[in-house]
Amino acid sequence: MIQLQEKLTTNSWIKADWENYVAAIDSPEHEKHQGYYYSGYMRIEDLPTGADHSRYHLLMANAINLFCTIGGIAINGFDNCSYRKTGIRECQPDLSYYCGERARLAPVGTSVINLDEQVTPDLVIEISNTTINDDLGAKRLLYEEMGVSEYWIVDVQNTLIYAFEMIDRGSKRIDTSLVLPELSIATITAVLNLSKEQDQSQIGKWLMSQFQG
Template structure:
């Protein structure tokens, strides 16, 4: 098939279409000819990233996953489960593949042999936290993607600005919109500024060293 998505002002690997249907999304998702890395659909807006994951993106993404793991080490209850980059679908209306997907507590999705390896929201519950590592997609992640996750009703949304080494964290209000938060609601008591300080250390050291530094700070607090 031919990908007929419009070029945007974003890098050349990114394509957007604003009058797409769910069938258009499914055709791209299932195509053997389109090697997409990220994909999102929200009631007519279809976004596809056909680029490859760069080292900066991978380093920041893995660091956040390590942070989740260290948090669990210090706070073993309730349980956490990470499904980073897993495809999430609300059939006919929305789809996304966040870099970070975190479940907390009970009813964590499980799959039987032969089932599509997707989080399908008419069978599985919503994640508690999702996040995007914005290496080349910051404006999308703070606009269209933010609107998508808010409309799904996901409680907490993080955006990591790789170039600016910043972390934007949002909590969902009762009105269904995101507002900036300074302390995580899902990882209770975790200060966003402390996570941002950990990200800043990547300019001088490895992501494992940065994660170890955060662990030391958390142990001191505890």
């Protein structure tokens, strides 16, 4: 266990049983880390602290909330929330949402959402600054098996969004969201580019013109 602990902050997938993973991610030493468990491997990630990751995280949340507010779409979102199916998998996506009629199913009063008792979110989003290969790879497989409807990856360094519809433990690229009807991925991507030149209030005004039009 000591040898395993020395490797936990390498941001790599490490072969481990469920008990070791839970002991690690629930320990005070790793309270500021994100945890993932999939197919007998665990990954303990440092919480991102960079300005670009933080800005894009906020922009995504603001854009989605504004779109749903203007469009009258029910939504309940979570920031860095843990989803756990005991003994099988766990994830802590940067953003996750219950949308439309399923918004009322969003759990309350729990620090970890137990997927043995609660339903999965409709949309999960990873803000990827240094983890793009992992987000496109192992985490994508994890979310396919988890049964979410949509998975978005925000590629911070290349200012891109990869959006996937998840179907029957598989996935395919989409250009328009299905869980947030008629929301264009290109519009959200434009927000990332605008943020290089405009402040967030200016971006909000631009988004309102797009969503109301």
